[in-house]
Amino acid sequence: MEELRYNPVPLEKAYSLLNGGGLLWICTKSKHGRYDLAPIAWTCPLDYEPVTRLLFVCDPGHATFENIVQQKEFIAALPTYKQKSLVLQTGSVSGRSLDKFAQWDILYSKGTVVDALVPKGVAGWLECKLLEIYRPGSVAIVCGESIAAFALPDAWKQVLHHVEGEHFYRPGDRV
Numbered sequence: 001m002e003e004l005r006y007n008p009v010p011l012e013k014a015y016s017l018l019n020g021g022g023l024l025w026i027c028t029k030s031k032h033g034r035y036d037l038a039p040i041a042w043t044c045p046l047d048y049e050p051v052t053r054l055l056f057v058c059d060p061g062h063a064t065f066e067n068i069v070q071q072k073e074f075i076a077a078l079p080t081y082k083q084k085s086l087v088l089q090t091g092s093v094s095g096r097s098l099d100k101f102a103q104w105d106i107l108y109s110k111g112t113v114v115d116a117l118v119p120k121g122v123a124g125w126l127e128c129k130l131l132e133i134y135r136p137g138s139v140a141i142v143c144g145e146s147i148a149a150f151a152l153p154d155a156w157k158q159v160l161h162h163v164e165g166e167h168f169y170r171p172g173d174r175v
């Protein structure tokens with residue numbers, strides 16, 4: 001059998017081996033009424049019965065975090081690989097300093113039950129109510145429960161996966 005060669009992985013980069021699901025845009029609304037969205041790569045399903053629950057790791061300094069604490073709801077949208085540039089743009093600045101939807105002329109539809117905006121062209125989205133927030137160390141783990149969800153039939157192959165920095169990949173064939 002062929003000898004496989006493994007390179008050491010720096011421990012601050014080992015997370016990139018764990019990134020499983022597609023990146024999310026967490027879409028929220030501030031107490032001043034400004035709609036926001038931020039790419040979040042560190043996400044995970046949490047449960048599926050009786051309904052899907054999910055978690056994501058969020059820097060508590062993000063406007064997104066403050067908005068969720070205040071509004072107790074958010075939309076987790078799945079950008080497609082075609083939206084990579086917009087993902088990087090919306091992750092480059094805080095929604096506290098500008099209206100990202102206006103800045104990049106992002107077309108949107110409104111959530112059906114959650115008061116947040118869904119960017120046009122995404123592979124799907126989950127509208128969620130806030131369940132719990134955990135604060136291990138300097139980060140926050142936000143747990144949400146879906147109350148509505150919509151997706152393209154082939155959403156799994158449209159989504160955008162993040163490795164690190166500006167390094168992304170798109171899913172291959174189903175096996």
Ligand SMILES: Cc1cc2nc3c(=O)[nH]c(=O)nc-3n(C[C@H](O)[C@H](O)[C@H](O)COP(=O)(O)O)c2cc1C
Pocket residue numbers: 036037038039040041042043057058059061062063064065087088090091092093094095096162165
């Ligand atoms: C590809 C990508 C992935 C990111 N993943 C995360 C993440 O998992 N958790 C997090 O707290 N921030 C993450 N960020 C950073 C936020 O999206 C970024 O700081 C954003 O501008 C925050 O916006 P806000 O202040 O309007 O919430 C990511 C950024 C990019 C570009």
